[in-house]
Amino acid sequence: MTEPYENLEEKQNKPSQTKERQFKGLSLTERKQARREKLIEAGIEAYGTHGFFAVTVKDICNEAKLTERYFYESFKKSDELFQTIFLKLIDQLQHNVMQAIMQASTDPRKMIESGLTALLTTLKDNPRMARIIYIDAMLVQELHNQATIHETMLRFDRMIHAFVMLMMPHIDRSEREISLVATGLNGYVTQIAIRWVVSGFKQSMQEVLSSCSIVFLSLLDTFSEKEKILKKESSS
Known part of the structure; x- marks a missing residue:
C-alpha cells in the first residue's frame, strides 16, 4: 500500500x-x-x-x-492566524497610504487627497482586506479582548500625527494636543470606512473621499489661520 x-x-x-x-x-x-x-x-x-x-x-x-x-x-488556534493576517493587511494598507503621501506634492491639500485616496482605493480594490480590518477585527477585539488589534489600530493615530506634522511643520500646538486631534481624525475616518465597507461600497468613492477630507481640510484651515494670526502679532 x-x-x-x-x-x-x-x-x-x-x-x-x-x-x-x-x-x-x-x-x-x-x-x-x-x-x-x-x-x-x-x-x-x-x-x-x-x-x-x-x-x-x-x-x-x-x-x-x-x-x-x-x-x-x-498556528496554535484560529485567533492566532487571524491576528497574523490582520497585522499583514494593516502593514500593506499603511504602506500604500504613506507611499501615496510621500509621493504627493508638498501642497498639504494634495497630500490629504493622495493619502485618503490611497486608503479608500486599497479597501475597494481588496474587499476581503476591508472586511477583515474594518468588520471582523473590530468584533474580534471586542469579543475576545484582543489587545494586539487595539494597539495596532493605534498605529493609525501615530501615522496621522506624523501626517499633521508633515503638513504643518511649524504648527503652534503641543504634542499632546496634536495626539488627541490625530485620534479624533482616525476615529472619524474609521467610522466612515466601516459604514462604507458594511454597505458593500455602495456610495461612490468620490462621496466618501469628500466626507473624509472635510475634517482634514477644516483642521488645515483652522491651524493655518492660527499661524497667520501669530505671525501677524509677532511682527507688530
Missing part, C-alpha cells in the same frame, strides 16, 4: 546533522514557511469572504489544501 504523501515527505527530510535535506528543491524550513503562507492566503480568502466567526480551522485547511496537522504546525 502506498504511503501518504506527507509521510513520504517526512521520511525523506529527517533533520541531518549537517544541513536539512532537500525535497523538490526545498528544505524542511522552506516547505514549512510555504505551508504557512498557504494558510495565510487561505485565511484571507475564507475570513474575508465569510467572516471570522463563520470559518473553522477545517475550512481554512480545505481552502489551503493542507491537513489540519499542518495548521497546528504554524
